[in-house]
Amino acid sequence: MAVLGRGVAVVEHVNNGWIQAVVLNKCTLRITRKHISWDDQNMRWETSPHACVERNRKPLAGKKGKLALLHPRY
Numbered sequence: 001m002a003v004l005g006r007g008v009a010v011v012e013h014v015n016n017g018w019i020q021a022v023v024l025n026k027c028t029l030r031i032t033r034k035h036i037s038w039d040d041q042n043m044r045w046e047t048s049p050h051a052c053v054e055r056n057r058k059p060l061a062g063k064k065g066k067l068a069l070l071h072p073r074y
Contacts, residue, residue, distance in 0.1 A: 018033065
């Protein structure tokens with residue numbers, strides 16, 4: 001879903017009234033479903049940044065409360 005002026009958000013959770021999405025894996029947005037619309041020209045779901053409630057994303061905790069760094073395994 002495109003959040004105009006913010007970038008592309010990945011939807012994590014959907015219920016009857018709200019959608020929870022993440023932008024750049026840094027912040028979580030909570031958006032009411034009625035503020036999301038389909039744009040035929042761009043062929044994508046869009047919302048205004050004014051329709052979002054932003055929360056900071058919690059860091060991933062590893063052992064002993066340290067931040068877990070995610071490294072790709074080759």
